[in-house]
Structure formats: C-alpha cells, structure tokens
Amino acid sequence: MGKRYKNILETIGNTPVIRINKLGPKGVNIFAKVESFNPMGSVKDRLALGVIEDAEQRGELQPGQTIV
Numbered sequence: 001m002g003k004r005y006k007n008i009l010e011t012i013g014n015t016p017v018i019r020i021n022k023l024g025p026k027g028v029n030i031f032a033k034v035e036s037f038n039p040m041g042s043v044k045d046r047l048a049l050g051v052i053e054d055a056e057q058r059g060e061l062q063p064g065q066t067i068v
Contacts, residue, residue, distance in 0.1 A: 012038055012045045 005011055015037045024030040038045040055061035 008039050009049065012049050 016034050017031050018034060020030040020032055035043040052061065052067065061067070
C-alpha cells in the first residue's frame with residue numbers, strides 16, 4: 001500500500017519526477033514533473049495553497065470566509 005495522508009492538503013507538492021526514455025538523443029536524460037498527480041491535477045495547487053496559508057497567517061483570511 002502507498003503512503004497514507006491525514007488530509008488532501010498533504011498530497012499537494014512532492015509530485016514525482018520521471019525520466020522520459022525515448023524522447024531525447026542518446027546520452028541525454030530528459031526529466032518531467034508529473035503535476036497531474038496533484039489533487040486537482042494542476043500546477044496551480046501548490047501556489048493556491050501558499051496564497052491561502054499566507055493570507056491566514058496575516059489574518060486576512062478567517063475560518064468560514066469564502067475563497068473564489
């Protein structure tokens with residue numbers, strides 16, 4: 001069984017980096033981050049979490065407020 005998380009927020013970031021074997025010429029290693037493994041399948045997940053956490057720390061976002 002894979003890693004277990006306490007909540008969905010723990011799955012944001014730490015997306016895997018994989019080697020692309022058949023795309024580059026011999027002797028060249030090409031790697032790609034698989035951002036689609038984020039909960040919403042987007043590179044924006046990590047950014048959105050950072051913006052929300054920052055607003056919470058500065059007191060600009062309170063529990064129960066709506067985020068659009």
